[in-house]
Amino acid sequence: MSGRGAVINWGRIVQKRAKKGLFAGKTTHFGNRVSEDGGNKSRRTWKPNAHRKRLYSETLDEMIPLNVTTNALRWIDKAGGLDNYVLNTPPQKLLSTSGLALRERILAAKNAGETVELLRFDTRSERESGDGGRET
Numbered sequence: 001m002s003g004r005g006a007v008i009n010w011g012r013i014v015q016k017r018a019k020k021g022l023f024a025g026k027t028t029h030f031g032n033r034v035s036e037d038g039g040n041k042s043r044r045t046w047k048p049n050a051h052r053k054r055l056y057s058e059t060l061d062e063m064i065p066l067n068v069t070t071n072a073l074r075w076i077d078k079a080g081g082l083d084n085y086v087l088n089t090p091p092q093k094l095l096s097t098s099g100l101a102l103r104e105r106i107l108a109a110k111n112a113g114e115t116v117e118l119l120r121f122d123t124r125s126e127r128e129s130g131d132g133g134r135e136t
Contacts, residue, residue, distance in 0.1 A: 019097045021067025022085075023048055024075050055082045057102075059109045066098065 018027065026048040032041040049070045054063040058081060068076075072085075079085035086094070086103045094100060 017050070017067070018048070018095060021050065021069075022072040022076075022094070022096055022099055023050065023067075023069045024072035025093065025095065026069045026071055057082050057106065059083045059106045059113070064102065066102075 017023075028048065029046040031044060031046070033044045034041050050067055051070070052065065053068050053073070054065050055068070055076065056062075057064050064082070075089075076082055076085045079088060082102075083106055086099055086106060089099075091100060091103075094103070
C-alpha cells in the first residue's frame with residue numbers, strides 16, 4: 001500500500017488521538033451519570049485530560065509540540081525529562097506513533113553526538129600530550 005506507513009500491532013485498541021501524542025496509557029472511560037433524586041442513569045464518557053504543550057528535548061535542543069496528558073507530564077518529570085521518558089519507556093507502553101517517531105529522532109541524534117564526542121576526545125588528548133598524538 002503506497003502512501004501509508006508500516007502497520008503497528010499495538011496489542012490492544014488505542015484511540016486515534018492517543019496515537020498522535022503522549023497519553024501515558026490514559027484512554028476514554030465510560031460510565032453512568034446518576035441523578036440525585038430518582039437515581040436515573042444516563043451514559044457518559046470521561047476523556048483524558050490532554051493539553052497541547054511544547055516540551056524541550058535536550059538531545060535535539062528544540063521545543064517539540066506534543067499533545068500530552070497531565071499524567072504523562074508527571075511521568076516525564078519523574079523520568080528526568082522528555083528524552084529520558086521517551087527512551088526508557090518500552091514501545092508497548094508508549095502506544096504512540098509520534099512517541100516512536102520522537103524516539104527515533106532522539107536515538108539518531110544521540111548516535112550522531114557520540115561520534116562527535118569521540119572526535120573531540122581524541123583531539124583533546126592529543127593537545128594534552130603535546131606530541132600530536134605520537135607515541136615515543
